[in-house]
């Protein structure tokens with residue numbers, strides 16, 4: 001057998017949620033935990049604002065530039081596409097990837113502006129399929145009690161209500177809903193347990209793209 005076939009691949013774990021759901025904190029805590037367990041893992045975040053598409057996205061999100069909704073949607077998708085080769089090789093070499101936002105954010109945020117959901121899905125067709133999607137669900141009132149939303153383009157009550165509705169419509173068989181209206185520790189324990197069970201089951205499943 002080829003050497004590549006003998007290495008256990010890593011898992012593609014995605015965390016999704018509205019702004020203020022605690023997602024980014026949970027992603028980094030999860031990677032720290034996996035690392036402490038000697039599980040090779042890496043944190044990734046979309047949008048990755050460091051690349052050239054990411055810089056265009058950043059300037060749009062911070063209201064420094066205007067772009068039409070279709071153009072910015074394609075930029076977010078390109079920002080994921082340009083990471084794919086690297087992600088695939090890390091997964092195949094055994095690294096588990098914990099990804100802060102993915103295609104579900106891509107569809108939910110643009111569709112929340114009124115664009116057709118099917119159109120929104122198309123540019124992401126063919127990206128790597130996650131092994132697990134954890135959706136951190138937080139009622140809008142609880143999100144606001146966490147100090148309110150920030151200053152960026154989408155961080156407004158009406159937008160976040162629409163985004164949450166759309167996220168919930170995007171639920172598929174990969175999803176597990178996480179009640180994010182609990183203490184950080186409770187959420188963290190819940191996430192750990194779900195990720196460890198996924199890690200136990202993925203190794204005989206090939207990496208998929210759809």
Ligand code: DGP
Nearest residue numbers: 019046047076077101105106109110154
């Ligand atoms: P974050 O850096 O995770 O706070 O994300 C920045 C903002 O962009 C946030 O409001 C969510 C939104 N967002 C993330 N991914 C996408 C995407 O693919 N498309 C669109 N339209 N918005 C996205």
Ligand code: NA
Nearest residue numbers: 019150152155
């Ligand atoms: Na944000």
Ligand code: NA
Nearest residue numbers: 046047100101
């Ligand atoms: Na993001």
